[in-house]
Amino acid sequence: MPILTIQNLSKSYGALQVTDDVSLALQPGEALGVIGPNGAGKTTLFNLIAGTVHPNAGSIVFDGLDVTTMPARSRCHLGIGRSFQIPHPFSGMTTYENVLVGAAFGRNASERDSERRAVAVLEMTGLRRKANTYAGQLTLLERKRLEMARALASDPKLLLLDEIAGGLTEPECVELVEAIKTVRSEGVSVIWIEHVVHALLAVVDRIAVFDFGRKIADGEPREVMASLEVANIYMGIEGAHG
Numbered sequence: 001m002p003i004l005t006i007q008n009l010s011k012s013y014g015a016l017q018v019t020d021d022v023s024l025a026l027q028p029g030e031a032l033g034v035i036g037p038n039g040a041g042k043t044t045l046f047n048l049i050a051g052t053v054h055p056n057a058g059s060i061v062f063d064g065l066d067v068t069t070m071p072a073r074s075r076c077h078l079g080i081g082r083s084f085q086i087p088h089p090f091s092g093m094t095t096y097e098n099v100l101v102g103a104a105f106g107r108n109a110s111e112r113d114s115e116r117r118a119v120a121v122l123e124m125t126g127l128r129r130k131a132n133t134y135a136g137q138l139t140l141l142e143r144k145r146l147e148m149a150r151a152l153a154s155d156p157k158l159l160l161l162d163e164i165a166g167g168l169t170e171p172e173c174v175e176l177v178e179a180i181k182t183v184r185s186e187g188v189s190v191i192w193i194e195h196v197v198h199a200l201l202a203v204v205d206r207i208a209v210f211d212f213g214r215k216i217a218d219g220e221p222r223e224v225m226a227s228l229e230v231a232n233i234y235m236g237i238e239g240a241h242g
């Protein structure tokens, strides 16, 4: 049974159709990459899955439960964790404290359990040595790791990663990819929106391409990237991001 099944999902803001009849399924432990030009509706798809935005039509089933109208907080408790394109850590708190907040509020757990989870997540994301560093003093790569750690703190079954590789140097990107592989090895399903396609290709099993709110391709990464339609759109991405 898929961990996530989206059927005929649509969302519009006034006349602007941002999500247009999107269907997709994700198997447990699977990693799906999502690409597409700016404004294609990728972040909106995450908002719909996480529950911060509600669709005009269609359904979302997570782990066997219809969550289409469920509030975001309940979805988080059920096991949907997400990172944000623009990280907002509590900069006056340490790395450990930032993760602990997510572990304590993102799920129903005792204090002791939350502390254990926070330590495990710091280990998983390679941040253990930075546990006592204030978030405001972390490097960009470390802030990206923290953004992922905060999303993992609630012990999600599905992790939504929104453009976390942007701005990193090549060696840093390789390190981030390793951290995501570690997360995957724990059995967490992943959907990763990313413009840095080569980083995606190192991790994901499948790629879905969005354009003007529609899913226009979905399949084996190299086959998808090789298709002419995607190549045209990908050129658009390269143009938009230098």
Ligand SMILES: Nc1ncnc2c1ncn2[C@@H]1O[C@H](COP(=O)(O)OP(=O)(O)OP(=O)(O)O)[C@@H](O)[C@H]1O
Pocket: 013, 016, 018, 036, 037, 038, 039, 040, 041, 042, 043, 044, 045
């Ligand atoms: N709350 C909103 N009200 C009105 N329009 C919105 C709202 N949220 C998103 N949009 C519009 O929906 C479209 C899709 O936005 P979205 O952020 O989902 O795209 P994206 O593919 O994630 O792009 P990017 O790569 O730039 O993040 C954009 O045209 C955006 O301006």
